[in-house]
Amino acid sequence: MPELPEVETTRRGIAPHLLDRRVTDVVVREARLRWPIPSTLKASLQGQRIQAVERRGKYLLLRTAAGTAILHLGMSGSLRIVSADSLPARHDHVDIRLTGGMALRLHDPRRFGALLWTQDDPESHPLLASLGPEPLSDGFDGARLQAYARGRRSPVKALLMDGRVVVGVGNIYASESLFRAGIDPRRAAGRVAAVRYERLATCVREVLIEAIEAGGTTLRDFVREDGRPGYFSVSLRVYGRAGQPCLVCGTGIQAVVLAQRNTFYCPSCQR
Structure with a gap:
């Protein structure tokens, strides 16, 4: 399972391609991940500008003014920045398409990952609320x-x-x-x-x-x-x-x- 360094590596890799870009479309090819992708995700995320790309533990947070997309890579998940018109491979379950013609593509063969949405502070989400401090923060010693x-x-x-x-x-x-x-x-x-x-x-x-x-x-x-x-x-x-x-x-x-x-x-x- 990807651990904190792998998730942080991914965050640093995708952030420059996402920040200040608007979401033009959300294509969900397979919604049955560890938890079902919300049917309202497209309506919630489309048109929003990505204001921040953060990590909390092993979760990635894509923050917008309307809410936050919560991503988890599960056991076999990965994220790619690809051309929005590139043909998806097997297990390419979701594309978040962006202005500029690129897309964030979620690949997850085992489907143990997650893509959820919250309008509230993501720190209060049930998946994040009980998490301890970050190991690289002052709160850990x-x-x-x-x-x-x-x-x-x-x-x-x-x-x-x-x-x-x-x-x-x-x-x-x-x-x-x-x-x-x-x-x-x-x-x-x-x-x-x-x-x-x-x-x-x-x-x-x-x-x-x-x-x-x-x-x-x-x-x-x-x-x-x-x-x-x-x-x-x-x-x-x-x-x-x-x-x-x-x-x-x-x-x-x-x-x-x-x-x-x-x-x-x-x-x-x-x-």
């Missing part, structure tokens, strides 16, 4: 992690992936951040010291910033808005490297399933 961890017996990795604690730290980047912080992902969240949570918060920021700068991680289904893959995968230190030697100490990387997600760690470097 070690003290917050420790506060939520107090008394928890569940693994620290599960805490890091809890969107109510902090948004957008998915499976790949949780594994990588915990490795850099030297914390065993299996350790009970309530048994991690404050100083180690401060280190973990710093590592989360470092990993995400590096991934964003590299253009996102190359996954089987994810490519950037221009069709090129991201390149952070060349920097992964533990994720997907089970059985390979740790790049720091040479110990074999281990894999374990935590909260139904594959988790990778070094048994020597992480305690």
Whole structure:
């Protein structure tokens, strides 16, 4: 599933093509995504000028004066800027056509993505209302992690992936951040010291910033808005490297399933 860096990479890629453009048409070829695309979307969005392209966690927000389109890429979704008259491929479910002859095209083979509309503040939408702070914001730090961890017996990795604690730290980047912080992902969240949570918060920021700068991680289904893959995968230190030697100490990387997600760690470097 595309994680925060992939979504941010997409936002940065599409924003210059959308800002201050008016929507001339909305073509919905397949409305049956994770949640049905509202039948009123075309009437709501057509004629509106896109004032801002924002990200909240893994959601993209296209703001207009009349309301906000909320986009989620799901497990296999991607967005492209294409010529409005270009023929759609299979799984090209939606075109948001713009002045200037271009279109924002949603491609989603598995149809786990979403395209919704709200006239209210999107932060109050049920999908966004309970989200925690952005990991790159001042609202996220070690003290917050420790506060939520107090008394928890569940693994620290599960805490890091809890969107109510902090948004957008998915499976790949949780594994990588915990490795850099030297914390065993299996350790009970309530048994991690404050100083180690401060280190973990710093590592989360470092990993995400590096991934964003590299253009996102190359996954089987994810490519950037221009069709090129991201390149952070060349920097992964533990994720997907089970059985390979740790790049720091040479110990074999281990894999374990935590909260139904594959988790990778070094048994020597992480305690």
